[in-house]
Every structure is written in C-alpha cells, then in structure tokens.
Amino acid sequence: MGWHYRSLRPATRRLSVHFDLFYELAVPPQLGRSELATYQDALEEICLADRLGFRCVWVVEHHFMPQYSHSSKPELFLAAAAVRTRHLRLGFGVIPLPLHHPVHVAERVATLDLLSGGRVEVGVGRGFSPREFEAFGVPMGESRARVEEALEILRRSFEPGPLTYPGSFWRLDGLELVPRALQRPHPPLWTAAVSPESFVWAAQRGLGVLAGPFKPWFMVRHDLERYHRAWTGSTPPRAAMTIGVLCLEDGERARKLAAEAFTWFYRALYRTTLPVLESLYPGYEHFRELGRFRALARLGIHLPFLERFGMVVAGDPEECGARLRAYQAAGVTHLLLAVGAGAMPTEVVQESLACLATHVLPQFSRHTP
Numbered sequence: 001m002g003w004h005y006r007s008l009r010p011a012t013r014r015l016s017v018h019f020d021l022f023y024e025l026a027v028p029p030q031l032g033r034s035e036l037a038t039y040q041d042a043l044e045e046i047c048l049a050d051r052l053g054f055r056c057v058w059v060v061e062h063h064f065m066p067q068y069s070h071s072s073k074p075e076l077f078l079a080a081a082a083v084r085t086r087h088l089r090l091g092f093g094v095i096p097l098p099l100h101h102p103v104h105v106a107e108r109v110a111t112l113d114l115l116s117g118g119r120v121e122v123g124v125g126r127g128f129s130p131r132e133f134e135a136f137g138v139p140m141g142e143s144r145a146r147v148e149e150a151l152e153i154l155r156r157s158f159e160p161g162p163l164t165y166p167g168s169f170w171r172l173d174g175l176e177l178v179p180r181a182l183q184r185p186h187p188p189l190w191t192a193a194v195s196p197e198s199f200v201w202a203a204q205r206g207l208g209v210l211a212g213p214f215k216p217w218f219m220v221r222h223d224l225e226r227y228h229r230a231w232t233g234s235t236p237p238r239a240a241m242t243i244g245v246l247c248l249e250d251g252e253r254a255r256k257l258a259a260e261a262f263t264w265f266y267r268a269l270y271r272t273t274l275p276v277l278e279s280l281y282p283g284y285e286h287f288r289e290l291g292r293f294r295a296l297a298r299l300g301i302h303l304p305f306l307e308r309f310g311m312v313v314a315g316d317p318e319e320c321g322a323r324l325r326a327y328q329a330a331g332v333t334h335l336l337l338a339v340g341a342g343a344m345p346t347e348v349v350q351e352s353l354a355c356l357a358t359h360v361l362p363q364f365s366r367h368t369p
Contacts, residue, residue: 017324017364020051022093022213022242025071026342028264035070035307040246041346043080045339048350050085052357056121057081058093058210058336059188063132075108082106082116088113089119091212091234093336094192096127097150098143099136102170104176105150106157107117110181118182123210124151125192128273145169151205158186183369190238190338199230203230208238213270213338217310217327244341246348247355251316254352258314261343266301267309312341317359324360340345 020170027038048198059077062069071077078090080182090112095105105124113120126143127133133140136170149167158181181187190208193199193318194215202209209227211220212321224239244262247256306312313323324335 007093012241017328017332018055018360019364020058020061020089020240020336021046022058022092022336022338023071024060024062024069024265024338024342025077026265026268027067027070027342028268029263030260031343031345034169034317035276038078040072040343041076041078041349043084043313045346045353046081046088046350047084049320050088052353053361054088054353054357055087055334056091057187058091058121058123059129060093061095062129062272064135065129065167065272078120082112082119089121091115091121091190092123092213094123094125094190095130097124097154098126098138099132100150102150102153103157103163103172103175106154106177107156107179108345109187110157110177110179110217111321113181113183113187114179118187120181121190123192124154125189125210128194132246142169142218152359155186155189156230157226159363188238190240193223193227196223196226199227200230203227203237204232206235208240210240210242210336212242213244213311214266220310221253221330228331235330236333238334239332240336242336242338243310243324243327243355244306244314245320245337245339245352246314246318246344247317247352247360248348249316249355249359251314251319254312254316255303256343262306262312262314263302263340263342264343266306270301298337306318317355317363320356321360326366328364 023042025042027033027035027039033041047058060069060071061074063072074092081088082090097105100327109122124147126147130140136338138146142357147171150168151169153163153165153170153172157163157177163172163177165172174343176211188208190210191198191202193202199209211223220241228237244265246254246258246319303312303314313320327335339352
C-alpha cells in the first residue's frame, strides 16, 4: 500500500515557482525491484502527484544504460500516465533530436498531445552518450547541426499546411503531417542546457532551459544569469533545475535515507557521463568544464558533497523549503524534483510527495510574504 496522503490540491493556489517531478526510471540492484515494478511504482507516484497538485512529470530518454535508466520510449510511458491523470502535464525530458527523424518526433509529440488533452511539454537536446550515437549510426560531431535542423522542422510541423524543408540532413517536400498537436500555437518548447553557450542559444530561440542533474548549482547559477540577459522573448523566460529531493517530517530520517539513495544515483550518473567528460568528443568540448568538477568528485560522492554543490535537498519541510528558495531567488521558475532519485521504495517516495504538497508547496504561494 502507498502512503495515505491528505486530500488537498495546493497547486490551485498561484505558485511563484512550479513544482515538477523528474524520472529516469532507474532499476537499482539494491532495491530488488523488477522493471515491471519500477514502471508500476512510478505510475502510482505520478497519479498521487496529480492529486496533490504538482504541475508536470518529466521523463528522460536513454538507451543501453542498465540500472541507471530504463526509459527508452518515454512517449509510451507518458501515454500510460496520460490516461491515469487529469491535471499533471507530461514532459519529454528530453528527446535527443540527432537520434531521430524529426517527422517521427513531430508525430509522437502531436499524438501524445491529443491523447492527454493538450498537456505535453517538449524538451529536446543533443544527447551525450557515444554508445547511443554509434548504435543509431549518427556521427556525434554532427549533433549540434542536426539539432538546429530538427528543431526548425519541429517548429514548422506545428504550422498549418504541408511541411516543406530543404535541409542538409532532411529534405521534406509538401508532407501532410497527421495528427496535429492540440495546443496552440504549439506545446511549450524546452532544451537541455549544459554549456554556458547553450543557455544563450536557448534564450535567442525563445526556449525554456532544463538544467542539471549532473551540473553543480554554482555553475548553473552563472549560466542562468547569461540566459536572462540574452532573453528577448515576448513571454517570461523559463528556467528549470533538476534536483534530487527527499523531504520528510522527520528530517533526520530523510537525511539518513537520502545518503545511500542519492550516493548511488549520482555515482551511476557520473559513470554514464564519464566517456564524454574524459574523451571530449568534437562538439562536446564544453564538457571540459564538468571535467574539472569531476576531479573534485573523485574525492568521493556522498550526501554532504552533493548538498555542498547544490545538487540535492534532504531534510524536514522547513529545511527543504529554505534550500529550494535559493534556486527560486536565482531565477529558477520550475523545480524538477527527482524525489528519492529512483533509488527508494515507493512508500517512501509517496510519503515525501505528500509531505512536500502539505508543507512545502504552500510556502511558495504568491500570497506568501
């Protein structure tokens, strides 16, 4: 049985920062949980989050990353979440555009938007796994150029009429795309942002930015300053930060549970990024910046280290609220909470979701001084 939550929906209040959820769909060996149970538990947690007033759930796309992420087809998982929820928005976090034909991307985004009644958020990115690029036959050095073309095709797919695009990688001539997305003019568009230049690139194109989870907060904070300076859009900028979170009424218990779970998650995360951090593939030279941080990480990843670098928040509601306000003060508009980081039993995750909804979300109401 899951955690028995109180009947409330705090998000009916106007929040000055949005609370979203973030899932890698990890299968940690120490939990002894199957892939099937991982999917079922995550869907139950998402249903609870829908009732509790969280805004959106973001699901990654990764391939060939056993234990760390078993989420290779997020559109299918999000479709299952769509039929189980009423309010929660559904985010691709993110679609690695170089690995897909952009027409396929447009079709799956539009289909999910229809099935969910217009609740889709679209995050895109370049991808960072050499194994993925090799398996799908895409030169990693072309990733940036492919993203530029694919993003333009995706934008045009939301416009009425046939789709034509004379690109270098994809040449499209008068395609009648069906179905069409429900949201107008299109679902919200976001991009993964790692290098300082990518934040400026996103701002110039009117995209929201999805930062983290493997970049330390002191780096992201400076990147957000660049993003806001470069923003020229007619709508307010959107900046999201992914953070590992465990909030329980007993803060000491939260930290004890978080120590093992978050250590496992972030060690697994850095193992997946190690090939890029050390090899500096063409077009990924900016990872050298993270490589310097990784030298510090070699001293040992543990909870105090992760807290010091602003990558996790664990404790009681007062502690968690105070730490989350620091991100808000720096311009983060969406907090993407990896509650339990995929490495805790669902009962604890659901307990934390209820605690956040009851005690933390109300602290961020616009009516709160």
